[in-house]
Amino acid sequence: MYRLLIVDDEPVLRSGLAELIEWSTYNIQVVGTSRDGIEALELLQRTQPHIVLTDVQMPRMNGIELSHKIREFSSEIQIVFISGFDELEYLRNALQVKAVDYILKPLKHTDLETVLIEVLKRLDETMEKQTSKQLMEQKLSKSLSLLQTKQMQELVKNDGSEFVDWQEQLDLLELHFPIEGLFLMFIISVDNPADTLGLLAGSDQKLITTRMKQECERLIKPYAVSHYYFESGFGEYTCVMHYQDANHLESFIERIDLLKQTINGITQLCVSIGVGETFGCIDLIRENYHIIVNAVRQKLYYGKNSTIYAGKLAITEASSVIPSESEIEKLMFTIKQDGLASEQMYQTIEELFQRLRLNKQLSPEDCRRMGLRIILDASAPYTLLHSEMIQRWEKSFWQKISSLDILEDMKEAVYSYLSQLYTAILSGPSNRHYKTVSQLKQIIQHKYDKKLTIEDLAKETYLAPNYLSTLFKQETGVTINEYLMRVRVEKAKEIILDTNKRIVDISLAVGYADPAYFTKVFKRYTGMSPSDFKNKIKP
Template sequence: MYKLLIADDESLTRKGLRDYVNWSRFGITVCGVADDGTTALQLAEELKPDIVLTDVKMPTMDGIRLSMELRARLKHVKILFISGHNDIEYVKSALQLNAVDYILKPLNFAELDKVMERVVELIREDERQRDMMDRMNTKLLQSMPLLKEKFLMTLIRDGGGEAAALDEKLKLLDITLPAEGRYIVAVVRIDDSADKLSPMPEREKQLLAFAVINICQEVIDSNMEGYVFENRSGEYVCLLRLASSEADDRLYGMFSDMKLTLGKLLKISVTIGIGHTAEVLGELPESYYAASQAANHKLFLGKNQIITLDSLQAHSGTTFRLTGQDLELCASLLKAGDHEKTAALISGLFAQLSEYRNASLRYCQNTAMQLMLTGSGLLFELKLHDDSWSARELDFSDRLFRLETVDDMKRLLLDYFKLICNLIHTKRDNHSGLVVEQVKQYVGKHFHSDLTINDIAAHIYLTSTYVCLLFKQETGETINEYVTKVRMEKAIGMLADLKYKLYDISSAVGYSDSSYFSKIFKKHTGLTPSEFRGKYQ
């Protein structure tokens, strides 16, 4: 119900308005009556009415003065004037005080009804607007972290714009960054982010980002003023205020603590690039660019580092390029199956690439891809490139374009070329017996573990399909049958010794499920392990 306060110095008018109008049908209740403006003002402050129906001329304080006082103290109150015909011009001028309307004496109840319907609709419209503003304020508060992040991203990209607008935004977002102050930007990047983040569900990615931001912010707060935000997936920006020269001295130690804490709590490795000092907020984009460039040098310096551009040696303006002679020599060494000389060639080429230090990540990846394609072309030439190798080659190229350092690229290429050399040796010398012996040796050493054909094939640098086919042709049994035979022979030997429990034997020969072990054992010997032990004791 909306509350109505009536103010009139005529008792009959007050009584008539209070007792003979059906206010409830408008959703209104009379909360008080007053015979002069002073009393009405006191009641209004106490009762907080939604509507004040007041006579224009009253003793002590007239309706015009009362409306002025009400407007100053009760912002949302709706004011209606009651006036005689002689006061009509006076009332019209009073309406400029934002009164809703006026009603002439003697009162016409039909006219009163129309006016009250209009007043109630105005009140409801105000309520709707207030509700909308409340919802917007709530959404604004909820969006504040996102708005802060968006603003800080703008700050490191274009400096934040004009000083006046910048100050206004800083106040709105409750960010303490004086325009005239010394600042520095640092970039924190998760190492191998493509491998770490791509398999994660979106919820886990968000949780990791939240954890990284909070840990970095806690480390910063314990040392100096600053803010942390996620710039893009896997990259976080620290915007720091250097309040004194002591803050400069603490920077490296603080980032060392940050790197160690992230590794300890989240089990992630990060590379941190530190930019140049900015003397004003407008210079933050230059500081961010320097920090980003410093972090990019992870490509040559390796992961899990803290890097500043000032600490980097100047490099030549020229860029390393592979020559046709380099690629021909690589193909020649591979064709000879000489992995040692191939490895020396690749190491030398990547040492030259690292020495220049002016190539981009994509350029280094493309250089490695050129070498990989040289090996692939050789396999086509030797008719060794089958579907199985195509799948393995696709896996290598996919891994290559997720790598972030030249050392990792070099290691991947060395593994790739070792496989090619082994494949060429196998084809050329037809050492089937050697392959079978390698399989048996590996099984003999690892039968107690969760052994798979892929493990065996990877160990001898051959495809699983090829190893299975070769082993079957040479021995007449499958690799899985051979593994089972080795395990059963070992189990029979252990059953002869009563100190071993059945579950110990099961685990020792590679079966985590003793029931499954018993089933396989009976299939192999015709007896369960217990029956076998009982029969031969």
């Protein structure tokens, strides 16, 4: 609704004007009346009118003087004069103040209505222009923000093969950074962003991004001369600070953990922060960005909510800590020997991930593939009887682990998968078969040193030999004889490591009367003879 101020020294005319027209029908509200220009100026500041309807002749300050004062105040206020015939020449000279029109006394409703229509037309046009201008400014501001983000992403991620005029870039982006000074860069990285931030609706993601920016800038402001914060990737936010001196920097660094806690409190997301070292020239921003990206990726090993300082990372040799094929085979043998409920299985998985944890050079992709390798091999013995379920679960597992960038979470995903698989097998239609195979494994574990035939084992389980052989192969992926040989070889290795018995005695101890045949079986599974194994392990 447009606001109207009436100025006239005649009380009757002032009140008459206020009541002459149903102003609300014109979307107009009378916000005040005054008896002269001086009084009107006081009301002007307080009421901010869109229209001033003023007499020409008034004491103290007339309408012409008032209109000049109004124009000093605003060029948008619509001025309409009220005048008599003897004032027309004087009034025409005063229309340089861009008044809308004038109305002659005595006032007529039709004259006032005609002028009002013109006033409202001008006001509507003015409001439309202002709205359009505001929208344009908002679009330009948004476009500039998007341009700044896009350009900064390109600047920090580019390989540096092209020359960059940094002063030109800073001016273009309206970033108030000097070319040289004291700079610090850090990256906020959402932990497991695909599994957390990625599950939220787009509007919620935008809200969280905005809140994180607000909290980050609130923390930075007291310590930075200038700064720029931008989204450098999904779930990754980069900030460049230009600070004044070392004291300001130290004070800011001390509050990094507070920033993590604050973000967690307002977004319920865990974040890790990679902090770079100070640099003295803005053209080093690209080099520092890549250093910090590599640092923050170390959260893979450090875990959630980590603060990682790029200058304090130690370099390790990758080759010495990658899990070996024999360690993987050990896990698979444990699963085939003792099943998915084996405590040794979980201990072996922990050892494998511990090896990965020691390696600070593997990528998240390498670790995810190791997790997938474990569950594929662990599921293999049960694929024949549970193929549809396992295929569905393996696909779900890969989707899950692909969304993780923390090693501990990857290990928990492996544990969860194997636990669910074990539960499903026990509760599934083949539960009876699973129990039979478990019983058979226990018999072999206790009687491996005896002469065991499939017929003997069939009697123990009250099943036909052929049926038992088929069932065991379906459940475990290996034959009964292969399983028995592996158990005997593992027991033989333990005896070799723990005692100084002769090969012939070891052969008898694990159920082989013929030492030559025992040697042949041992070599098939270990790649070396019992003597070579003993000499290698116990020189």
